[in-house]
Amino acid sequence: MAAPATATPAARAKRRPPEPQGVPVVELRGVSKVYDGGSVGLDRASLKVGRGEFVFLVGPTGCGKSTCIRLLLKELEASQGEILIAGRDLTEIPRSRVPYLRRNIGTVFQDFKLLPNRTVYDNVAYSLQVIGEPRAAIRRKVPDILRLVGLSTKLHNYPDELSGGEQQRVSIARAFVNHPPLVLADEPTGNLDPETSIGIMQLIYRINRTGTTVVVATHDREMVDKMRRRVIELREGRIVRDELSGLYRSDESTSEFAIRLRGELGVGPEGSPN
Amino acid sequence: MRGLSRSSAPALAATLTVVLTALVLGVFIPIVQATTGTANEVRGRVVIDVFVKDSATLEEKSRLRTALNETANVRSVEVISKTEALRRAQEKNPAAFREGSELLGKNPLPASYRVTPDDPDRLGQIVDRLAPAGEPQLAGIDEVRNREEDTDKILSATGLVKALTAGLALLLVFASVALIANTIRLSIFARRREVEVMKLVGATNWFIRWPFVIEGVIVGFMGGVLSVLLLTIAKETFIDPLSDRFALLAAPETIDFPLLVIILLTACVAVSAAGSGITLRRFLRV
Numbered sequence: 001m002a003a004p005a006t007a008t009p010a011a012r013a014k015r016r017p018p019e020p021q022g023v024p025v026v027e028l029r030g031v032s033k034v035y036d037g038g039s040v041g042l043d044r045a046s047l048k049v050g051r052g053e054f055v056f057l058v059g060p061t062g063c064g065k066s067t068c069i070r071l072l073l074k075e076l077e078a079s080q081g082e083i084l085i086a087g088r089d090l091t092e093i094p095r096s097r098v099p100y101l102r103r104n105i106g107t108v109f110q111d112f113k114l115l116p117n118r119t120v121y122d123n124v125a126y127s128l129q130v131i132g133e134p135r136a137a138i139r140r141k142v143p144d145i146l147r148l149v150g151l152s153t154k155l156h157n158y159p160d161e162l163s164g165g166e167q168q169r170v171s172i173a174r175a176f177v178n179h180p181p182l183v184l185a186d187e188p189t190g191n192l193d194p195e196t197s198i199g200i201m202q203l204i205y206r207i208n209r210t211g212t213t214v215v216v217a218t219h220d221r222e223m224v225d226k227m228r229r230r231v232i233e234l235r236e237g238r239i240v241r242d243e244l245s246g247l248y249r250s251d252e253s254t255s256e257f258a259i260r261l262r263g264e265l266g267v268g269p270e271g272s273p274n
Numbered sequence: 275m276r277g278l279s280r281s282s283a284p285a286l287a288a289t290l291t292v293v294l295t296a297l298v299l300g301v302f303i304p305i306v307q308a309t310t311g312t313a314n315e316v317r318g319r320v321v322i323d324v325f326v327k328d329s330a331t332l333e334e335k336s337r338l339r340t341a342l343n344e345t346a347n348v349r350s351v352e353v354i355s356k357t358e359a360l361r362r363a364q365e366k367n368p369a370a371f372r373e374g375s376e377l378l379g380k381n382p383l384p385a386s387y388r389v390t391p392d393d394p395d396r397l398g399q400i401v402d403r404l405a406p407a408g409e410p411q412l413a414g415i416d417e418v419r420n421r422e423e424d425t426d427k428i429l430s431a432t433g434l435v436k437a438l439t440a441g442l443a444l445l446l447v448f449a450s451v452a453l454i455a456n457t458i459r460l461s462i463f464a465r466r467r468e469v470e471v472m473k474l475v476g477a478t479n480w481f482i483r484w485p486f487v488i489e490g491v492i493v494g495f496m497g498g499v500l501s502v503l504l505l506t507i508a509k510e511t512f513i514d515p516l517s518d519r520f521a522l523l524a525a526p527e528t529i530d531f532p533l534l535v536i537i538l539l540t541a542c543v544a545v546s547a548a549g550s551g552i553t554l555r556r557f558l559r560v
Contacts, residue, residue, distance in 0.1 A: 103475075
């Protein structure tokens with residue numbers, strides 16, 4: 001079970017990801033982030049994520065995964081180095097343009113970050129209202145995306161009336177409703193049981209299959225190893241591993257993938273993610 | 275509106291705060307005005323007497339009159355002739371003067387000009403102009419007197435009253451703004467997560483802000499209307515029947531009620547809307 005994670009140096013060299021074609025969607029060049037208190041979030045990290053890739057950021061708590069995600073959202077500023085999204089240096093984006101950057105990045109978080117006083121429908125609609133989508137389009141798109149995530153019956157429920165998995169589905173729907181080219185997920189399954197986690201991962205994988213670049217930060221090693229996608233491991237802010245983990249069966253459909261994942265994980269008490 | 279109905283407790287708290295502060299202000303503004311009005315009226319009694327020599331010629335008198343009119347800070351000059359002076363003195367103290375003038379056989383009182391200053395605080399200037407160091411500048415002036423003791427007392431007493439009420443008013447306005455701002459701050463603080471989420475999905479600052487500002491306007495307006503309503507009731511039932519008997523209540527210099535209402539309403543709406551908008555700034559920096 002631990003085999004893919006502890007690859008030999010030779011195997012690691014062989015499994016280096018190929019240079020992405022064209023302009024990478026995400027590129028970090030020697031990025032460091034030192035917090036005000038002096039703790040290091042990220043230490044000279046460099047990486048490239050090509051269009052349509054599915055990347056896992058893994059590592060123990062405090063290794064810099066969330067820092068990385070927040071840097072990409074320009075929620076934090078890098079202390080050093082360059083962060084490029086679709087070839088654009090984030091430091092060149094003025095504060096007033098940050099919302100426009102974020103409209104092109106879908107985000108999913110461990111704590112869902114839904115608006116508690118709005119219905120499922122309104123939560124998803126909000127990210128369309130923000131970009132000035134006409135009302136008619138919103139009325140069409142929101143039920144569509146909610147059907148896609150399997151919540152078509154819960155349109156008018158409030159977040160606190162939903163289970164964790166359902167809330168996370170809402171947040172995925174919100175992240176993807178305007179089809180951003182990049183989706184960032186910070187511990188999307190951190191609060192969920194294994195069975196639900198698989199459903200969520202399946203959904204994120206499905207989004208990836210539409211050509212969207214997906215970066216998932218997680219410490220759910222088991223899930224990562226079974227998914228066999230590119231894995232970037234962080235330790236104390238440094239990138240210590242970057243490899244294509246496992247086989248990539250590009251013709252695998254989402255349902256096949258879920259079946260394989262369920263079988264391999266052996267969902268049950270022993271499949272606890274933490 | 276949705277925000278208001280869903281987070282009704284903080285909104286209610288904010289509205290109540292607005293009501294209370296507006297009520298206090300609404301009561302206090304007329305009181306301050308009546309007090310300063312009375313103080314000013316008292317200060318209006320501060321005058322300078324310029325006594326004319328009995329030996330002064332007509333020409334000297336008219337020159338003095340012109341000079342007085344041309345002096346800065348002089349509002350009006352009242353001429354008190356010798357006869358008039360005697361008549362006033364007799365009015366004040368009939369017994370003494372009847373006997374006194376009879377005894378002397380002639381009117382002992384000089385003619386004088388009573389000068390009312392524009393600004394009582396700068397009374398000294400006029401005195402200094404007419405008689406620096408007690409030496410009259412113009413022929414014909416016998417003496418310039420400003421009834422120093424009275425004047426000083428009036429000026430210091432009314433000055434104190436005015437300063438006190440001004441200080442209180444300032445304090446009250448400050449306290450009201452701080453109180454309203456703080457309540458709004460709390461109600462927004464309760465919703466900071468919401469703001470954070472809105473920022474994450476790419477809402478611009480104004481897109482997030484305007485519902486809060488509108489909410490602030492509604493809260494301010496409702497609070498203002500409610501307090502005005504209470505003030506009107508209080509005015510109709512308590513103040514108006516009593517105003518015949520108490521001069522302070524009927525002081526003509528107090529603000530008109532409709533104007534007071536307009537000022538209160540605008541202040542409530544402005545403070546609570548601006549408060550919402552400004553407080554939000556802190557949470558928008560994500």
